[in-house]
Amino acid sequence: MKRVLLAVVTLLALGLGVRGKEYAVYKASYTQTYDYHFEGGDWDPQPDKYAGYFIGEATVTKETTLDRVLLFDCWKEYGGNVYEWWVTTWFRLVSTGDGQQAIVAHDSAKGEKGFVEAFVLTGASIAGPPKGYTGVHFTLVAGLEVEREEVKLRLDTKLTAAAQAAADAATGDPLTAVRQVVADYLESRGYEEDR
């Protein structure tokens, strides 16, 4: 009996271990509906649009915790398509029992007068990652910059599956393997890393 229990516990532990981190790859679109920069003595409107990928690394136990986020920004430059990426622990996940979720982040700097930045993106799902999030990103620097972006994240199921498979097979940091999957995809579409 003891041996059976030990086997069950080992299998459960292995099961949890295999599950590990979960990855969700979202295609991101950012629309600056409102963007002013104080330059040359005047406020200059500079509304813009750009795209990217927002990849969440989550630990799923009783609750889902957002550990790290891998971000890709993509844009056109001198006729070519370029991307850059970075990893951040800035974002937090707020999750309710009925499947409502919010990805939030905030920052403010003491040394920089009136600097405040905030993200609130919301989505909902009963099981698994939400298919999409929508929300707002504000950046304010008093007297210098006022920026509001509409943010839309749409779950890319194919890239999510590829990223999860790469992460599960990785021997090192799984997020590095995930990054390679997305970078390979972008490069297959004609993008080059901005160095």
Added chain:
Amino acid sequence: MKRFLTLAAFLATAAVALGAGSNAYYAYRASIKTPYDFSWSGSAWDHSAGTGASLVLLGMTVGPKGPALNRMAIVDFWTEGTHRYYSVDMITSGLSFTNYGNGSGALILAQSWKPGKVVSGVDLAVLTCKIGDSAPKTLKGTSLTIDLGDEVTRSEVSLKLDSALSAAAAAAAAGDPADPFGAATEVLVAAVEALGYTPEP
């Protein structure tokens, strides 16, 4: 002695009035839609959505460099069951009003809370408007509140100028040089009390 005190009080009042420049008070009726309101119950996050209404008073000082937004009073009023309540919030920091020079401007509220060394939350609102010769008739925009130990909200806010209430607030402010903004705020409080709302218990 009494005459001296009266004179001293007058001079002090005049000095305050001159130092403060020209004050202006504008009252707005606010409608607030909050599709995302996450609140921490102590053991879990709850989610709700709703709409709200407020009266908002803007206290501006018109100086040589143009108008500056110094204070804002928000009188929220709501119904709970059969009860009608209101609350009053005064905001005295993190406010600014920016004229972008192309006929548009924005009211900006940016505050962060630091109970310790770490910022625990922020309050952000950017309401845009058209700028003309008089006070903006409408201001519209978004407000975000993030406090990871308490609440996360995203609201769409619309303010509409109430000329009659503005005039009453300005008159009350003119009649109370010691606390003009407080007197103007009382006009908004009286307006919601006239509708049967009582202070939040």
